[in-house]
Amino acid sequence: MPDSRPENIVIIGSGPAAWTAAIYAARANLNPIVFEGEPVGTELPGGQLMLTTDVENFPGFPEAISGPDLMDRMRAQAVHHGARVVSELVKQVHLTSKPFGIVPNYSAPITAHTVVIATGAAAKWIGLDNELRLALSGGGVSACAVCDGAMPFYRHKRLAVVGGGDTAMEEAMYLTKFASEVVVIHRRDSFRASKVMANRVLEHPKVRVIWNAQVTDVLGDQFITGLQLTDTETGTVSEIEVGGLFVAIGHTPNTKFLQGQLDTTEHGYLKVTAWRTETNVPGVFAAGDVIDDYYRQAITSAGTGCMAALEAERWLAHHGIGESPVLATTEAPVPLTPDSTSP
Secondary structure (H helix, E strand, O other): OOOOOOEEEEEEOOOHHHHHHHHHHHHOOOOOEEEOOOOEOOEOOOHHHHHOOEEOOOOOOOOOEEHHHHHHHHHHHHHHOOOEEEOOOEEEEEOOOOOEEEEEOOOOOEEEEEEEEOOOEEEOOOOOHHHHHHHHHOOOEEOOHHHHOOOHHHOOOEEEEEOOOHHHHHHHHHHOOOOOEEEEEOOOOOOOOOHHHHHHHHHOOOEEEEOOEEEEEEEOOOOOOEEEEEEOOOOOEEEEEOOEEEEOOOEEEOOHHHOOOOOEOOOOOEOOOOOOOEOOOOOEEEOHHHOOOOOOOHHHHHHHHHHHHHHHHHHHHHOOOOOOOOOOOOOOOOOOOHHHHOO
């Protein structure tokens, strides 16, 4: 690695968690550097919100805001406060010794005292050309019902959900609030979801299940109009009209570049200390969807980004770099007022 002065903090990623961490780190005068990545297929700098049209559930935007616009504003705010941005992917990190080593795709390697991993998790797609095109253009294909399903575009239409696990069941149940009908398409003859979740779907009057079927084409030019289905047992091809497609076949955390240097869950998400963001390597923190296989929301990602930056700031201070932030903890006694003891 080059013999240069280590950065205080390097943030890898460019979703809500990364930009929130950058804002907090910049305001703490840590002079953060953010590797925001570069476009690779459906993976864009800005994360999954770049595939979302109107975001209606992020506080502060009563008239909604598009996913790309929200990410642009977060990025601009981070830059305004002094964050430096590099539009490259990080292809390798060295976390076994300090300072940590960061190897970008093109520019020279750098070192850092602390690192925040906020690389998110990529939605798994069926892999059809028109599916990916419509997902990128806002044409009615999504990988997150909670993010997009309540939008006017999807209301009062027949909506399709592809998948057979608990996530697909949750997506289907959520969409029943808005759709005229929800069609769950599964390639097998039974769900792998928990019995409780599967029964809720099977018993719901708005839900219809198409068993032993695989989506082999997504129909529509500017917007989705239907799906081509192929029976997995007979090979029979059919079509169904739909006004939206929600792909719920899982997510893949973007951790390959870490090469196993950090502990992960059985599903590949980074492990962090409970109610904290520190990984098994002191000085390395993780935030956003790369640690979250449950909520997967912009607002929760932003919250963990804030936590990661504050924890990194405190870690640096404890190691003689910078000033310690003021963080209220349960260890700090709360003075009682005379009225506070009243029943």
